[in-house]
Amino acid sequence: MTVLPCPTCQKPVAAEAPNLPAAFPFCSERCRLIDLGRWLGEEFKIPARIEDTEESEEGEPPLP
Numbered sequence: 028m029t030v031l032p033c034p035t036c037q038k039p040v041a042a043e044a045p046n047l048p049a050a051f052p053f054c055s056e057r058c059r060l061i062d063l064g065r066w067l068g069e070e071f072k073i074p075a076r077i078e079d080t081e082e083s084e085e086g087e088p089p090l091p
């Protein structure tokens with residue numbers, strides 16, 4: 028029997044072909060969404076940094 032750790036909570040997930048969890052390789056749909064949210068959170072951090080310069084309304088001074 029093959030057992031893989033859930034990427035989110037490290038709980039062992041049985042990887043038997045007929046009994047694969049719907050959220051495989053995650054142990055549950057909840058862990059799948061947690062991991063998905065983690066990825067989305069990382070992506071949202073990138074535009075958030077750009078918004079740092081939102082105070083300049085009329086053209087930004089050129090960067091050095």
Ligand SMILES: [Zn+2]
Nearest residue numbers: 033036054058
């Ligand atoms: Zn899990």
